Amino acid sequence: MKIKDVMVVGAGQMGAGIAQVHAQAGFAVVLHDMDNASLSRGMEGIRRNISRQVEKGRLTAEEMEAILARITPSTDLKQAAGADIIIEAIVENMASKTALFVELDRLAPPHAILASNTSSLPITEIAAATKRPEKVVGMHFMNPVPVMKLVEIIRGLATADDVYEAVAALAGRLQKTAVEVNDFPGFVSNRVLMPMINEAIYTVYEGVASPEAVDEVMKLGMNHPMGPLTLADFIGLDTCLFIMETLHEGFGDDKYRPCPLLRKYVKAGWLGKKAGRGFYIYES
Numbered sequence: 440m441k442i443k444d445v446m447v448v449g450a451g452q453m454g455a456g457i458a459q460v461h462a463q464a465g466f467a468v469v470l471h472d473m474d475n476a477s478l479s480r481g482m483e484g485i486r487r488n489i490s491r492q493v494e495k496g497r498l499t500a501e502e503m504e505a506i507l508a509r510i511t512p513s514t515d516l517k518q519a520a521g522a523d524i525i526i527e528a529i530v531e532n533m534a535s536k537t538a539l540f541v542e543l544d545r546l547a548p549p550h551a552i553l554a555s556n557t558s559s560l561p562i563t564e565i566a567a568a569t570k571r572p573e574k575v576v577g578m579h580f581m582n583p584v585p586v587m588k589l590v591e592i593i594r595g596l597a598t599a600d601d602v603y604e605a606v607a608a609l610a611g612r613l614q615k616t617a618v619e620v621n622d623f624p625g626f627v628s629n630r631v632l633m634p635m636i637n638e639a640i641y642t643v644y645e646g647v648a649s650p651e652a653v654d655e656v657m658k659l660g661m662n663h664p665m666g667p668l669t670l671a672d673f674i675g676l677d678t679c680l681f682i683m684e685t686l687h688e689g690f691g692d693d694k695y696r697p698c699p700l701l702r703k704y705v706k707a708g709w710l711g712k713k714a715g716r717g718f719y720i721y722e723s
Contacts, residue, residue: 440550440605446471446522448539450481450512453556454528456584459485460613462509463585469511469518478512485510488585519546524609526578528556531681536560537568544569552602554578558678559629559685562595562622572597576606579626580615582674590615591626624689625682633682636674637698639667643718644700650718668718672711680705 443466447458450472458470458481472478489506492498498506511518519525525543529535536555543553553575555565566575577593590610594603603619610617620626625633639653648656654666671679679701686695704710704717711717 440552440601442523442552442605442609443467444521444523445469446519446525447528448472448516448525448543449528449530449556450477451528452484453580453582453584454526455481455484456488456582457526457528457556457580458510459488459506459585460615462506463489464613465509467509467511469513469522471513471516471518473514475512475514478514482507482510482512516542517546519543519551520548522547522551524552524554524606526554526556531558531560531678533560533564536565540565540568540575544571550574552576552605554606556580559625559682561624561689562593562598566595566597573599574602576602577620577622577626578606578610579620579628581628588614588616589628590617591620591628592617593620593622593626595622625686629682630686633679633686634695636667636671636679637683637695637701640671640698640701643668644698672717672719672721674711675713676701676709676711676717677705 445461445466446469447454448471450470458468461468470478470481472481486507489498489503493500493503525547527536527539529539540553553569555562555577556579557577558579562575562577566572569575572595575595576598579591579593581587581589592603592606607617642648642653643650650668654668657663657666680697683695683697708714709716712721715721
């Protein structure tokens with residue numbers, strides 16, 4: 440199964456990063472979003488990221504322009520007709536994802552793989568919305584995509600072996616490491632990470648320590664490059680809450696119950712770095 444043309448749906452931070460690494464690996468990429476403003480922000484983010492590599496001497500200005508030229512921004516979902524793989528990176532909402540996959544299934548050629556960058560939602564359920572469940576797979580990139588080496592590849596109940604192998608090979612061409620994971624809530628990365636973040640929030644909620652102290656303990660004592668509360672702010676507290684709710688619902692186990700302080704911050708609009716305030720305050 441040869442992959443040549445790539446489409447990424449969603450030009451936010453994750454989608455733009457996914458488009459960037461494919462273009463850097465030599466693929467022709469269509470980057471889709473619903474409006475030109477979102478596409479402009481996504482393309483500007485890609486240009487800014489690659490410019491840093493030019494400043495550091497890792498790329499020439501000519502190489503940067505060649506990479507950018509491989510990315511075609513588009514608001515027309517019908518571009519799916521020319522793709523060998525389509526990677527969805529839209530909002531983490533099952534209704535939105537299944538509606539999109541119904542459309543992609545209708546528009547994409549029969550051989551095309553439909554992949555989701557979901558961080559926690561079941562691939563089997565997404566695949567069931569299509570007439571090609573054997574060609575649906577999870578391709579969970581880590582944030583920031585150009586830097587992080589891991590790609591969790593999640594097999595749905597019906598995902599075919601050759602589809603998994605093609606996506607794993609694709610990850611290798613992106614200079615990423617593919618790790619095979621079965622379809623359970625949170626997969627591996629968020630099933631392990633989010634309860635740790637949630638427990639760190641509980642230590643603040645219960646008055647055990649300040650956010651700064653919790654982060655220092657984990658950085659200096661456990662050699663984590665970033666403390667869990669700083670990381671939560673970077674991920675987005677709304678995203679952390681959503682994933683904890685998915686784990687809680689999916690397993691029915693109260694060890695995954697979101698901390699009340701996390702809910703309170705999200706209700707207050709303190710969503711982390713993107714909102715200017717979470718466990719820390721960020722300058723605009």
